[in-house]
Amino acid sequence: MTGSDEDPRVVGLRSAVSRLRRELAAHPAEFSDRDIAEDELAALNAMTAGGAPEIPRLRRSLLLIAGAIGSVSALAQGLADVRTAVELFGEPPRR
Numbered sequence: 001m002t003g004s005d006e007d008p009r010v011v012g013l014r015s016a017v018s019r020l021r022r023e024l025a026a027h028p029a030e031f032s033d034r035d036i037a038e039d040e041l042a043a044l045n046a047m048t049a050g051g052a053p054e055i056p057r058l059r060r061s062l063l064l065i066a067g068a069i070g071s072v073s074a075l076a077q078g079l080a081d082v083r084t085a086v087e088l089f090g091e092p093p094r095r
Contacts, residue, residue, distance in 0.1 A: 007052060013085040014048040017041055020065075020078035027075060033068035040064045044082070055089050062086045 021041045024034070040061040047053035047061075062083060069075050 009085070009088045010048050010052065012088065013053070013058075013082070014045065016078070016081040016085040017044045017048065020075065020082050021045070023075055023078045024069065027072065029072070031069075031072065037065050037068035040068070053089070055091070058086045058089060 021038075024037060024041065044053075044058070044061050044065075047057065065082065066079060069079060
């Protein structure tokens with residue numbers, strides 16, 4: 001896809017995920033769930049490369065990331081940006 005053909009929600013999510021990944025990589029403190037956050041951010045990044053991501057999977061990754069880094073105040077804004085980007089995709093379909 002070219003830049004103009006790409007869903008702006010996907011572009012926004014990719015950008016937010018990239019920023020949070022950089023912030024997490026630069027964060028000096030080690031914490032027990034850091035690997036979980038890194039893995040889920042990598043998964044989100046991969047989802048954005050493939051076009052329209054699956055909404056339930058987006059939300060699951062967001063919950064795991066929030067649980068892993070939610071108490072690290074230095075990463076709060078980056079996490080909020082990812083959450084906002086995920087919310088632009090709407091609610092998953094009801095079963």
